[in-house]
Amino acid sequence: MAKEMIAMILAGGQGSRLYALTQKLAKPAVPFGGKYRIIDFPLSNCVNSGIDTVGILTQYQPLVLNEYIGNGQPWDLDRLHGGVHVLPPYQQATGSDWYKGTANAIYQNISFIDRYDPQYVIILSGDQICKQDYSDFLRFHKEKNAEFSVAVMEVPWSEAPRFGLMVTDEDDRINEFQEKPKNPKSNLASMGIYIFNWDVLKAYLIADEADPNSENDFGKNVIPSLLRDNRRMYAYHFNGYWKDVGTITSLWQANMEVLDPSHSGINLFDENWKIYSRNSGRPCQHIGADADIVNSMVTEGCKVNGTVNNSILFPGVVVEKGATVDSAVVMGGTVIKAGSKVSHCIVAENVMIEEGATVGAMPEGGLDIANPGDVATVGSGVRIGKGATVGPKAMVSNDVKDGEEQW
Amino acid sequence: MVNSNANALGVIFANSYDNLVPELVAERTMASIPFGGRYRLIDFVLSNMANSGIDNISVIVRKNYHSLMDHLGSGREWDLTRKRGGLNIVPPFAERSIKMYSGRVDALASILSWLEDQKERYVILSDCCVAMNMNYGDLINKHVESGADVTMVYTRAEIPEGARNDNYTIRINDGRVTELLSNDYRPGVQNLSTNVYIIERESLIQLVRDAAVRGLVYFERDILARNLNLLNVQAYEYTGYAARIADMKSYFDENLRLLEEDNVDQLFSADNPIYTKIRDDNPTRYLEGSKVKNSLLADGCVIEGVVENSVLFRGCRVKKGAVVRNCVLMQDTVVENDTSVEYVVTDKNVHITAAKKLSGTESFPVFVAKNHTV
Numbered sequence: 170m171a172k173e174m175i176a177m178i179l180a181g182g183q184g185s186r187l188y189a190l191t192q193k194l195a196k197p198a199v200p201f202g203g204k205y206r207i208i209d210f211p212l213s214n215c216v217n218s219g220i221d222t223v224g225i226l227t228q229y230q231p232l233v234l235n236e237y238i239g240n241g242q243p244w245d246l247d248r249l250h251g252g253v254h255v256l257p258p259y260q261q262a263t264g265s266d267w268y269k270g271t272a273n274a275i276y277q278n279i280s281f282i283d284r285y286d287p288q289y290v291i292i293l294s295g296d297q298i299c300k301q302d303y304s305d306f307l308r309f310h311k312e313k314n315a316e317f318s319v320a321v322m323e324v325p326w327s328e329a330p331r332f333g334l335m336v337t338d339e340d341d342r343i344n345e346f347q348e349k350p351k352n353p354k355s356n357l358a359s360m361g362i363y364i365f366n367w368d369v370l371k372a373y374l375i376a377d378e379a380d381p382n383s384e385n386d387f388g389k390n391v392i393p394s395l396l397r398d399n400r401r402m403y404a405y406h407f408n409g410y411w412k413d414v415g416t417i418t419s420l421w422q423a424n425m426e427v428l429d430p431s432h433s434g435i436n437l438f439d440e441n442w443k444i445y446s447r448n449s450g451r452p453c454q455h456i457g458a459d460a461d462i463v464n465s466m467v468t469e470g471c472k473v474n475g476t477v478n479n480s481i482l483f484p485g486v487v488v489e490k491g492a493t494v495d496s497a498v499v500m501g502g503t504v505i506k507a508g509s510k511v512s513h514c515i516v517a518e519n520v521m522i523e524e525g526a527t528v529g530a531m532p533e534g535g536l537d538i539a540n541p542g543d544v545a546t547v548g549s550g551v552r553i554g555k556g557a558t559v560g561p562k563a564m565v566s567n568d569v570k571d572g573e574e575q576w
Numbered sequence: 577m578v579n580s581n582a583n584a585l586g587v588i589f590a591n592s593y594d595n596l597v598p599e600l601v602a603e604r605t606m607a608s609i610p611f612g613g614r615y616r617l618i619d620f621v622l623s624n625m626a627n628s629g630i631d632n633i634s635v636i637v638r639k640n641y642h643s644l645m646d647h648l649g650s651g652r653e654w655d656l657t658r659k660r661g662g663l664n665i666v667p668p669f670a671e672r673s674i675k676m677y678s679g680r681v682d683a684l685a686s687i688l689s690w691l692e693d694q695k696e697r698y699v700i701l702s703d704c705c706v707a708m709n710m711n712y713g714d715l716i717n718k719h720v721e722s723g724a725d726v727t728m729v730y731t732r733a734e735i736p737e738g739a740r741n742d743n744y745t746i747r748i749n750d751g752r753v754t755e756l757l758s759n760d761y762r763p764g765v766q767n768l769s770t771n772v773y774i775i776e777r778e779s780l781i782q783l784v785r786d787a788a789v790r791g792l793v794y795f796e797r798d799i800l801a802r803n804l805n806l807l808n809v810q811a812y813e814y815t816g817y818a819a820r821i822a823d824m825k826s827y828f829d830e831n832l833r834l835l836e837e838d839n840v841d842q843l844f845s846a847d848n849p850i851y852t853k854i855r856d857d858n859p860t861r862y863l864e865g866s867k868v869k870n871s872l873l874a875d876g877c878v879i880e881g882v883v884e885n886s887v888l889f890r891g892c893r894v895k896k897g898a899v900v901r902n903c904v905l906m907q908d909t910v911v912e913n914d915t916s917v918e919y920v921v922t923d924k925n926v927h928i929t930a931a932k933k934l935s936g937t938e939s940f941p942v943f944v945a946k947n948h949t950v
Contacts, residue, residue, distance in 0.1 A: 202858075444858070450851060460869060468875055469875055481859070482859075
């Protein structure tokens with residue numbers, strides 16, 4: 170049974186710039202928005218767009234991600250034919266290789282894709298926060314009779330040199346691609362989301378693999394080759410919310426933006442485009458008699474008896490009486506004990522913040538999500554000792570002893 | 577065979593004691609009454625069984641079971657989607673009896689052939705009106721060790737007002753039940769049956785077949801109580817947290833009792849989690865103006881007003897200037913701007929319009945039926 174389009178999600182990235190958060194898990198498995206992980210976004214977009222076959226390409230610290238995806242049931246991707254498959258690199262008769270680049274990762278899974286005999290393949294990135302209807306993207310691709318389409322966002326001209334840019338004609342046909350140019354000719358930035366005709370992609374992947382000088386990367390090698398051959402390449406304009414959460418600052422920002430959907434444009438509360446996730450299975454959140462919670466998101470299993478402002482608490486977070494949490498992203502299972510102060514920071518899972526400890530600090534000029542300045546970070550499983558201080562610039566991945574300061 | 581599965585199967589009666597809470601079962605079964613913010617009563621017994629390695633379960637339903645079927649689906653949330661065993665929902669068999677099941681014996685008679693075909697040695701029978709967190713492993717072991725014919729689970733509790741005409745209490749001598757009283761009305765703490773029983777499958781089949789022939793209806797009154805000399809019926813005390821739903825008042829009280837942290841921790845112990853149908857709500861949002869104290873909230877709520885001493889189910893909305901005190905709001909209840917509700921129980925999808933005042937009293941909470949607009 171052939172599929173019209175299947176999705177391949179590139180989820181192999183280490184996310185080295187998230188350092189303390191990605192020591193034990195791959196970037197797509199990083200928790201986001203109170204009860205989600207980053208990978209929930211492309212997966213939910215897929216099912217909401219009608220795509221029922223998804224390959225997830227992993228290689229860095231895949232344990233948490235593997236377990237999280239499981240049989241795909243939370244996303245309705247436990248299917249008889251298709252469904253979600255985690256695809257790590259594997260050994261073949263001719264030898265084995267890690268995924269050398271994005272294109273090579275797909276190349277190594279040609280036989281997986283061929284099983285479904287799809288007309289189109291959509292390549293997605295596992296580390297972006299974005300709600301997008303891929304079926305509309307496919308409609309565009311078909312209307313243009315394209316062989317390759319890329320989703321692009323208009324970015325301010327001043328920021329254009331940081332992106333891979335698509336230069337197009339008035340019909341959105343791409344005639345030039347500039348990778349992080351000094352003098353941009355376009356402000357249409359590639360989102361790293363592509364639709365290919367599978368026969369075309371397959372031919373180019375095979376050719377690219379045969380080229381010893383290639384870095385086997387879509388942006389650096391495959392797209393330039395397509396351009397050289399004058400293939401039918403089009404740019405699809407996307408106007409919604411899109412964020413690459415590759416840094417601590419952008420991850421924190423994206424979380425804060427979830428709290429303010431009317432301004433930020435990321436609306437997780439849309440009944441018609443639900444983001445699905447694996448449920449923690451915990452009881453209701455318990456709000457104590459001394460709690461004070463404003464402009465925040467709290468989820469199942471939390472116990473709050475302190476002050477929470479402008480913050481996101483993940484499943485099972487405990488905020489004791491007299492503790493304050495301000496502008497913070499606090500991941501699952503973390504305990505914030507009495508009298509401690511947690512502000513302007515990301516605290517990973519299962520952290521113990523003991524009595525009277527201070528983590529992060531509000532910036533002097535007050536909260537400014539667009540220009541946040543320093544965001545303190547505490548890695549998972551860390552204990553912050555009694556009365557200890559974690560400064561606003563700190564990134565902590567080891568225990569901090571009682572009374573100690575870390576800047 | 578790895579010893580992770582219990583040698584017992586489960587039989588759950590979804591409609592027993594429906595008559596105690598007519599308001600709540602107008603469109604559902606006792607088993608599917610929402611409880612504790614995001615659960616239904618059947619979740620407790622199903623999760624207990626699943627956590628105890630019991631994965632072959634029949635749920636016997638009598639009427640109004642659409643909501644229950646919708647809730648249970650294929651049993652996936654309780655890990656009961658199995659090739660062997662799993663979850664089995666048994667509606668009345670129309671051809672066989674025009675009359676509905678009137679007692680447990682009737683109900684069990686309808687699944688006799690199924691019971692005969694199973695392999696498990698023991699059967700655990702349970703209602704849904706008592707929410708407990710109990711691992712049945714110990715019960716099974718005690719039952720086997722004692723060599724009892726039947727072991728019944730009881731709690732030390734006062735007989736709830738609403739259950740005056742629907743309860744069983746027991747007198748115990750050295751672990752053995754010597755007397756089984758129906759509809760006890762004595763004040764003070766009694767040995768109150770939870771209607772959870774364990775019995776050998778073969779003997780259950782014999783007892784039910786025999787009783788059905790003689791036109792007997794009630795398992796406790798007609799079978800157990802009459803034969804306490806013959807049958808070795810052992811008592812097993814459950815000492816953990818139990819919420820017994822006996823009328824609207826106790827429904828209200830038992831929800832609010834969960835506001836005590838200790839009670840929540842006991843009923844939803846991490847070692848024995850309680851599973852339920854997942855709705856994929858987003859986390860609850862506390863917006864500008866929210867003031868929430870001493871309350872239990874499920875996901876998907878949006879709070880802009882005051883909430884105190886209340887239990888809010890999934891997807892409730894408390895708008896600006898609204899005040900919710902001492903209430904149980906079932907899922908998707910909306911309390912509009914500047915409205916105050918106190919001592920109110922709302923069923924699902926209730927809409928309380930702006931600038932209203934609705935209040936009951938502690939002894940008599942107001943109930944608003946499903947889908948109503950006030």
